[in-house]
Amino acid sequence: DAGITQSPRHKVTETGTPVTLRCHQTENHRYMYWYRQDPGHGLRLIHYSYGVKDTDKGEVSDGYSVSRSKTEDFLLTLESATSSQTSVYFCAISDSGGQETQYFGPGTRLLVL
Amino acid sequence: QQQVKQSPQSLIVQKGGIPIINCAYENTAFDYFPWYQQFPGKGPALLIAIRPDVSEKKEGRFTISFNKSAKQFSLHIMDSQPGDSATYFCAASKGFQKLVFGTGTRLLVSP
Numbered sequence: 696d697a698g699i700t701q702s703p704r705h706k707v708t709e710t711g712t713p714v715t716l717r718c719h720q721t722e723n724h725r726y727m728y729w730y731r732q733d734p735g736h737g738l739r740l741i742h743y744s745y746g747v748k749d750t751d752k753g754e755v756s757d758g759y760s761v762s763r764s765k766t767e768d769f770l771l772t773l774e775s776a777t778s779s780q781t782s783v784y785f786c787a788i789s790d791s792g793g794q795e796t797q798y799f800g801p802g803t804r805l806l807v808l
Numbered sequence: 809q810q811q812v813k814q815s816p817q818s819l820i821v822q823k824g825g826i827p828i829i830n831c832a833y834e835n836t837a838f839d840y841f842p843w844y845q846q847f848p849g850k851g852p853a854l855l856i857a858i859r860p861d862v863s864e865k866k867e868g869r870f871t872i873s874f875n876k877s878a879k880q881f882s883l884h885i886m887d888s889q890p891g892d893s894a895t896y897f898c899a900a901s902k903g904f905q906k907l908v909f910g911t912g913t914r915l916l917v918s919p
Contacts, residue, residue: 699851728906737814737897737911738852753906785851793904794840799851 698722699800701786707806714773716803718786720766727769728787728797729753729761731780738785744769745792776807811835812900814910821888822918829883829913831898836879838900842907843872843883846895855896856883888917 698721708714718727729741730753740753742761750761758780760772773780786800813832821827831841842857858865858872858881865872869886885892898910 735817735911738909740906743906787851791904792906794842794857794901796842796854797907799853801849801851 699786699788699798701784701800701803703803704801705804707808708776709808710777711775714776714805714807716771716784716786716805718769718771718800720769720786720788722788722790722798723766724788724790724798725766726789726792727763728789729759729769729771730785730787731755731782732785732802733782741771741784743792776805778807781805781807811908812898812910814898814913816913817911818914818916820916820918823888823890825888825917827885827888827892827915827917829896829898829915830880831882831900831910832878832880833900834879835900835902837902839903840901841872841874841881842899843870844897844899844909846897846912848894852897885915888915890917890919893917 700719702717728743730738732738739755741759744750744763762770784803787797789795789797815830819827843855844852845855846852856867856870860876871884874881893916896913899907901907
């Protein structure tokens, strides 16, 4: 998975609790992305980062925040998890934000009860 | 609003068959069309990509056909094998903007 790890790989949590997912890369790629994958919706972009401390919203950013304090780490936080955020979350990286290949991590399966 | 519409949602073919997955888009400014392949429990991985200046691109058994006037592109898998069983996503982007993915097609190739 191109030097990308995600943690945790599985998580069960309760509605209303905060949750943080971590993406770590060893490729020194500038761009990092968080997607969620749901049946019938494909992959939808939540947030992305184009450099340390530089982030922007994707198409489904409500209820999520991100931070990137180091090139290698990109954190996704659900401030107060809801059942609608039950999903599989994928981190991806790319060397540039254009039409370069995106390399995906192994995913985190999150269940919000 | 689904910017890239993908069909079918699922597909079953026999070994050796030629599954075809179709995608349609509305934004004529899109200029990059990749396909990603995802095996169960794994993240997606780039399979093949095309730009609108060509009508077809082949890589091994995988072919993208592109119809600019119809705003459609499709993935063909020649001589499909059980190992090709996966979920396939089409996507599109313009310039430096982010990829927009289709909803995915789950392909099963039976032995």
